[in-house]
Every structure is written in structure tokens, then in C-alpha cells.
Amino acid sequence: MIVLAFGPGLSGCILGSERPELNLEVPEKYRAASSAGPDAALPVLDWWRGFGSGELTSLMDATQINNLDIAVAIAQVVQADxxxxxxxxxxxxxxxxxASAERAHFGSTSSAISSGSNLGGGVTGTGGGRGGGSSNFSQFSTSLTASYMLDFWGKNQAALHAAEESATASxxxxxxxxxxxxxxxxNTYFQILAAQDQLRVTRENLAAAERILALIRTQFAGGTASQLDVSQQEALTGTQRAAIPPLEVTIGQNIAALAVLVGRAPANFSVRGGSTSRIKVPRVTPGLPSELLYQRPDIRQAEALLAASNFSxxxxxxxxxxQIQLTGTGGFQSSALASLFTPGAAFSTLTASLTQPIFDGFLLESQLKQAKGVQLQDLQAYRKAVLSAFSDVEKALVALQKFTLQERLQAQxxxxxxxAFDVAEKQLRGGTINLITVLQAEQTLFTAEITLVQVRLSxxxxxxxxFQALGGGWTPAGTLVSLQ
Structure with a gap:
């Protein structure tokens, strides 16, 4: 029994022998990053507040509490732990x-032999019964058995570390x-706002198109406009009217999708909305690419999975x-319950066993190959996660810069x-402009306004x-510890 107490100190002789080379290509800076210092405006933890929408902030709070995908992920953490x-x-x-208590009864010699045959020879040497008569036999015992597998080569320790890294990955x-x-x-909330903007613009354009149509019909009645002019304006008016239902579908479907994200039934959920023009984009700088390795959770997850496969x-x-197994058993055994715990009834055993695989049909070799294959897979997945992260940041930086520029140009x-449309409408009322010019100015305005809404959404x-490419809000660098 004393040997068991020293068993845990004999483990881990080969632990830490498997560590593949990462060979990561980490650039010094992002190509599309601005010239501002790396710490100028790093993303804060509650980065969504920077958009200046109270409703969006409320939706974010509700999502973190009630979102069912997050709840599933939390349950997976419990399982991993x-x-x-x-x-x-x-x-x-x-x-x-x-603990056990046994009571046996034996009859005549012949019946005892028959009974012994049925019991697999259990009567031999039991209770000292006399031949030809009957006897009763009692046996009481209680024991404690302790066993320990010496983890001399670190197998169980490696399994524990693999599970710990998997829990970290979860x-x-x-x-x-x-x-x-x-x-x-x-994104869903912004799509709702953009659809509401397009719906307002389309309704305003419909009202403008109906005004122009009324003027053209008046001119047609006076003989100064043709049926072609009327039909063209009617087609443009109908196009604006037909554009309204799809926008209403977009709003309704996105509100329903948003309800699921915040853990609500769509029938009991509503969004006030607003306009994309009132949403401001928070200023943010991406920091250094090397910092991204510690800030993006998917990279850290891939890193933990790689560490787990190393231990596997x-x-x-x-x-x-x-494998060395130590087993110790101690207890008391007696034929009389009253004398069970006397010194004479005590017994103890200590066993040490060693097992060495010799031939198992290449099972262990195949398991090692499989573990190395998973390790290689996780290594490549980690490399891809790092490169994809850099790519995501570059693409997001370029998109944000160019769409910001496009928004300013499109507003012009x-x-x-x-x-041009206001001038054309005034001249149409005065009868001093070609109807084709009015139609072109009208179509140009309608297209430009819808495009502006789409650019703001983009x-x-x-x-x-x-923000997603940067891993959300950044925690202070000093609190982060690498898993390698």
C-alpha cells in the first residue's frame, strides 16, 4: 500500500516529445492599414456601442444572454470539462x-456431492461437514482494494493534457x-435599416413619379404630349410601385431572423429600426498582425486543438x-460475525503486474499513425486559420476604406x-423641356438614391x-498567455 503513494511521482518520462514546427509567415504590418499608430484605436470589448444605436446595443445584450447557439457552445464547454x-x-x-455474507447448507454425502457438482466443486474444503450428515456453513468478509497504474511513460498524463487542451479549445x-x-x-439589423431606407426612398420616388405622370397626362389632354410619353411614365411609376413588396419582404424576413438570434419568438418580436444614415462607423485600427494571433478566438481554438493532438x-x-499495475487488498474474513474484526481474522495481499504488448495485429502502430495524421491535420488547419485571419483583416480594411470613399462620391x-430632377420638373410644368430629358433625370435620381443606400449598407x-476579422474586442495584451 505504501508503494501506491509514490506512484504518481513516477509518471511523464516521455511527455512533451512531440512538437511539430509551425513555420508561420507573419507580416510586419497590413498592406491596407492606415498610417496611424498601432495603438491609436484598437477595438474595445463592447465595440458595437461605437455605432451609436441604442437599439442595436440592446439587441447585442439580449443575444449574449439568450442566443441558443451560444447556449449550445456553453454546454459543450461543460462536457469538455x-x-x-x-x-x-x-x-x-x-x-x-x-462486504459479503455467505450461508451454505449441506445435506447427505450423496446430496453434497451432487450439489458440489452443480456448484462447480464449491463444497470441497468448506465448513468441515461430516459425511452422511448435514451441516451449515457461514462466511463473512469485508475488504478494501486499492489499485494504481504507474504512469511511468506518461500515457495517462498525455491523455489528461489532451483533454485539457480540448477543453480550452471548447x-x-x-x-x-x-x-x-x-x-x-x-449585419441583420443593418440590413433591416437599409431595407427601411430603400422603402422610404422608393415611396418618395413613387410620389415624384406620380406627380410627373399627372403633369404628362394633363399635357396629353391638351395635345402637347403623346401617348408614348404617358406610357413611358406609367411604366416608370409602375416599376417604383412594384419595388415596394420585395422590400417589405426583406424587412419582415430579417426581423424574423433577428428574433431567433436573440432567442425570441418572431410573432412577439419587433424592431423599431431607423436609417443607415444615422449609424456612425466607429474608428478602429487593426494593430500589428502578430497581435492577431492572440486576439482571434478561432486561431486560439486551432492552436489548442493542435496542442491536444500533440499530446494524443x-x-x-x-x-x-x-504497463505496471499495483494492487493492494486488506480486510477481515471470518466464519462468525462476532469475531469478524478480531486480529486473527485480518488478511492482506499486495500484487504487482506488468503487461507488455507483443503482437496486437498492428493496432498500436495504426493508432499512432492515426494520431499523427490528426496532428498533421490540426497543424495545417492552424496555419490556414492564421493566413485566413490576415486575409480577412486585409479584405475588411480595403472594403471599409473604399466603401467610405464611394459613399461620399455617391452622395454627390x-x-x-x-x-437636375427639380429643374426638370419645374421646366416640365412650364412646358419648356423635352419629356425624354425629364424621364432620364427621373431615372438617374431614383437609381442614385437606391445606390447610395446600398453603399451605406456595404x-x-x-x-x-x-471587427469580426480582428476577433471582436481586444483584451489587454498583458493578460494573454500563449498555449504553445
């Missing part, structure tokens, strides 16, 4: 208690799911070595088109993509 306990149990001795997965959920909420390889390699187009989606 439990698996750590399962993997760590072989590192501790096991203690089992047992926590980063929860962060990935949370970030994806809140970004999806922001060590576990599979250690399985080739001998809308202003010029609005002026800019907002690029902003959320940048």
Missing part, C-alpha cells in the same frame, strides 16, 4: 470497498460562436511501453441628380467584418 475529469481519473489510485469555440452571433445580429501522439506512443451624385457590413 467533464472529459478532463474522466481523462485524469487514471492518474489517481482507485479504492474499492466490498472555450475558444464559445467565443467564436459568440462573436459570430453578435456580428450576425449587427504522445499518448499513442506511450502505449507501446510496458445624389445631390446633383436631385438638382460600408456598415465592412465595418462589422473588420
Amino acid at each position: 467533464a472529459q478532463v475529469g474522466v481523462a485524469g481519473s487514471p492518474l489517481l489510485p482507485s479504492l474499492t470497498g466490498a 472555450r475558444y469555440n464559445r467565443e467564436v460562436v459568440t462573436l459570430t452571433a453578435i456580428v450576425t445580429v449587427a 501522439v504522445e499518448q499513442a506512443r506511450a502505449a507501446f511501453f510496458p 451624385v445624389v445631390a446633383s441628380s436631385r438638382t 460600408k456598415l457590413l465592412a465595418a462589422t467584418s473588420l
Whole structure:
């Protein structure tokens, strides 16, 4: 029994022998980053507040509490933590208690022999019964059995570390799911705002088209406009009217999708909305590419999975070595319950066993190859996660910069088109303009206004993509610890 107490100190002789080279290509800076210092405006933890929408902030709070995808990810963390306990149990001795009471009755010699035959020879040497008569026999026992597997080669320790890294990966997965959920909420909310903007613009354009149609019909009645002019304006008016139902569908469907994201029934959920023109884009700088390795949860998750596969390889390699099992049993055994716990009834045993795999049909070798294959897969997945992260940031930076520029230019187009349409409408009322020119000015304005709304939406989606690419809000660098 004393030997068992020193068992845990004899483990881990080959632990840490499997570590592949990462060979990561980390650039010094982003190509599309501005010239501002890396710490000028790093993303804050509650980055969505920077958009200046109270309703969006409320939706984000509700998402983090009620989103069911996040709840599933939290449940997976609980499972992973439990698996750590399962993997760590072989590192501790096991203690089992047992107690039994046996009462046997034997009849004549012939019946005893017959009974012994049925019981597999159980009467031999039992109770000292006399031949030809009957006897009763009682046996009482209680015992404790302790056993421990010496983890001399680190197999069980490696299994524990693999489970711990998997649990860490599950926590980063929860962060990935949370970030994806809140970004999806922001994007869906912005799509609702953009659809509301387009609906307002379309209705305003419909009203303008109906005004022009009324003027052309008046001129047609006076003989100064043709049926072709009337029909063309009627077609443009009908086009604006037909554009309204699809926008209403977009609003309704996005509100229903948003309800699921915040854990609400769509029938009991509503969104006030507003306008994309009132949403401001928070200023943010991407920092250094090397910092992204510690800020993006998907990279950290891939890193933890790689670490887990490293330990799994060590576990599979250690399985080739001998296993040493120590077992100690102590207790009391007596034929009389009253004398069960007397010194004379005590017994104890101590057993040490060693098992060495010799031939198992290449099972252990195949398991090692499989573990190395998973390790290689996780290594490549980690490399891809890093490169994809850099790519995501670059694409988001370019999109945000260019859509911001396009918004400013498109606003100028809308202003010029609005002026041209107002002038054309005034001249139409005075009868001093060609109807084709009015129609062109009208179509140009309607197209320019819808395009402006779409560009604003693209800019907002690029902003959320940048925050997602950066891993959400950044925690202070000093609190982060690498898993390698």
C-alpha cells in the first residue's frame, strides 16, 4: 500500500516529445492599414456601442444572454470539462470497498456431492461437514482494494493534457460562436435599416413619379404630349410601385431572423429600426498582425486543438511501453460475525503486474499513425486559420476604406441628380423641356438614391467584418498567455 503513494511521482518520462514546427509567415504590418499608430484605436470589448444605436446595443445584450447557439457552445464547454475529469481519473489510485455474507447448507454425502457438482466443486474444503450428515456453513468478509497504474511513460498524463487542451479549445469555440452571433445580429439589423431606407426612398420616388405622370397626362389632354410619353411614365411609376413588396419582404424576413438570434419568438418580436444614415462607423485600427494571433478566438481554438493532438501522439506512443499495475487488498474474513474484526481474522495481499504488448495485429502502430495524421491535420488547419485571419483583416480594411470613399462620391451624385430632377420638373410644368430629358433625370435620381443606400449598407457590413476579422474586442495584451 505504501508503494501506491509514490506512484504518481513516477509518471511523464516521455511527455512533451512531440512538437511539430509551425513555420508561420507573419507580416510586419497590413498592406491596407492606415498610417496611424498601432495603438491609436484598437477595438474595445463592447465595440458595437461605437455605432451609436441604442437599439442595436440592446439587441447585442439580449443575444449574449439568450442566443441558443451560444447556449449550445456553453454546454459543450461543460462536457469538455467533464472529459478532463474522466481523462485524469487514471492518474489517481482507485479504492474499492466490498462486504459479503455467505450461508451454505449441506445435506447427505450423496446430496453434497451432487450439489458440489452443480456448484462447480464449491463444497470441497468448506465448513468441515461430516459425511452422511448435514451441516451449515457461514462466511463473512469485508475488504478494501486499492489499485494504481504507474504512469511511468506518461500515457495517462498525455491523455489528461489532451483533454485539457480540448477543453480550452471548447472555450475558444464559445467565443467564436459568440462573436459570430453578435456580428450576425449587427449585419441583420443593418440590413433591416437599409431595407427601411430603400422603402422610404422608393415611396418618395413613387410620389415624384406620380406627380410627373399627372403633369404628362394633363399635357396629353391638351395635345402637347403623346401617348408614348404617358406610357413611358406609367411604366416608370409602375416599376417604383412594384419595388415596394420585395422590400417589405426583406424587412419582415430579417426581423424574423433577428428574433431567433436573440432567442425570441418572431410573432412577439419587433424592431423599431431607423436609417443607415444615422449609424456612425466607429474608428478602429487593426494593430500589428502578430497581435492577431492572440486576439482571434478561432486561431486560439486551432492552436489548442493542435496542442491536444500533440499530446494524443504522445499518448499513442506511450502505449507501446510496458504497463505496471499495483494492487493492494486488506480486510477481515471470518466464519462468525462476532469475531469478524478480531486480529486473527485480518488478511492482506499486495500484487504487482506488468503487461507488455507483443503482437496486437498492428493496432498500436495504426493508432499512432492515426494520431499523427490528426496532428498533421490540426497543424495545417492552424496555419490556414492564421493566413485566413490576415486575409480577412486585409479584405475588411480595403472594403471599409473604399466603401467610405464611394459613399461620399455617391452622395454627390445624389445631390446633383436631385438638382437636375427639380429643374426638370419645374421646366416640365412650364412646358419648356423635352419629356425624354425629364424621364432620364427621373431615372438617374431614383437609381442614385437606391445606390447610395446600398453603399451605406456595404460600408456598415465592412465595418462589422473588420471587427469580426480582428476577433471582436481586444483584451489587454498583458493578460494573454500563449498555449504553445
